[in-house]
Amino acid sequence: MTFERTAFAQTVLDPGVFAARRRTVMDAYGPGSVLVVAAAGHALRNGDVDHEWRQSSDFWYLTGFDEPETLLVLVPGRADGEAVAFVRPRDPAQEVWHGRRVGVEGAIARLGVDQAFDLKDFDEQLANLVEGAKQLCWHVGRDPALDQRLIRVTRRHRATPRLHLDGPDFFADLAAVMGELRLIKGPAEIEALRRAAKLTAEAHNEAMRVCQSGMNERQLQAVVEFVFRAGGAARVGYGSIVARGDNATILHYVENDQMIGPSDLVLIDAGGEVAYQTADITRTFPASGRFSPEQRAVYEVVLQAEHAAIALCTPEHRFVEVHERAVQVLTEGLVKIGLLRGDVEQLIQDEKYKRFYMHRTSHWLGMDVHDAGRYHDSLPTGNLSRQLVPGMVLTVEPGLYIAADDTEVPERFRGIGVRIEDDILITAGAPEVLTADCIKEIDDIERIVGTGGRWVAAVDPAFGDPF
Ligand code: GLY
Ligand code: MN
Ligand code: MN
Secondary structure (H helix, E strand, C coil), rough: CCCCCHHHHHHCCCCCHHHHHHHHHHHHHHEEEEEEEECCCCEECCCCCCCCCCCCCCCCHHHHCCCCCCEEEECCCCCCCCCCEEEEECCHHHHHHCCCCCCHHHHHHHCCCCCCEEHHHHHHCCCCCCCCCCEEEEECCCCCHHHHHHHHHHHHHCCCCCCCCCCCEEEEHHHHHHHHHHHHCCCCHHHHHHHHHHHHHHHHHHHHHHCCCCCCCCHHHHHHHHHHHHHCCEEEEEEEEEEEECCCCCCCCCCCEECCCCEEEEEEECCCCECCCCCEEEEECCCCCCCCCCHHHHHHHHHHHHHHHHCCCCCCEEEEHHHHHHHHHHHHHHHHCCCHHHHHHHHHHHHHHCCCCCCCCCCCCCCCCCEEEEEEEEEEEEEECCCCCCEEEECCEEEEEECCCCCCCCHHCCCEEECCCCECCCCCCCEECCCCCCCHHHHHHHHHHHHHHHHCCCCCCHHHHHC
């Protein structure tokens, strides 16, 4: 894979992209509103070690700026400048220990804002910025300390009415509007998603090539995550799932510490994050390179459901139809292979498929793996599943999970878990499968498993004893 890194970085970090997004969100609220957007803080992991830091998605979406603690205030229509940033000041001693800062001096150029202040001036400046404003908008309830701080500052005129003019009377949650903006991806986001998807596809292909029985789940996790980072991903988009055998029937399996046996299927659900956009791929394959007849039967049903559901990812359809199609094909398949008995329509109506398929088929995908944006249009008559629109990106991820202790199914089916997940861009025409490079047809899987890594020469199973 060759990526033109410089050109790509320019696309995704183009200051014009972030300025245009700030314009859009300010226009959505209009004059009289003050918007406060906070960067991510730090979360203590243990002792004096923090969890890996990542910028808040909404903050990055509006700034492309990855320093912690920063606060952005947007005041649509303000004559002295609509965008104001509050940043950590330059501090050589702190920077030696914790990294570079742009400081107040560098913030205007780096963030493309109109004014910049030291973080310590936030309360005082905000009190001025909200005077005369009608509403204050922020991510209400996300950070209790920020909630308290904003309420205190913007209620100052109540506490000391002779000293301060009016503050806003209305408080609004910014999350919904931000979610709607993020739901329709622009060219820079689509480019980053394509990169993340291509890289993640290759990482899963590599895991299939390197897999051999006797390896530990964690060793395969290392292979996948090696390819992510070697290919330019900053981090994983979510915790990788590597699940052998019946571990695959645990939907959010996280331990990743068991040995892979020769007759196991291996389910890997993992995605790399590139320029703050994550892919989300699941593949399931036999460690030996050969599906057993039961594994093949279940896999074929899931694959058929996935193909059928992907075909509905067009602007002619609503979000829920993708799920309904998957449920239809899965239920037909369950009857065909003898795991359910009865009339397909009745089985669907009675939700009998839920014993083997207990999750939904899709979610929005973008900066967050379960990305922002509503799934329904609110109508006076109730909620209606949303029409798909070009620029939306969603996953399609049907699966079948047969519990190891389900004594009502033939023993040879027990403990089989299969999920197949791809990432789809809605276009004006046919669905664009961003993850199309990731192998999933049975013949292709049987051909590639165990053929040896392209990026990771080999993994010695004996090296991976967990404890
Ligand atoms: N990896 C989380 C999901 O597939 O939704
Ligand atoms: Mn998913
Ligand atoms: Mn997934």
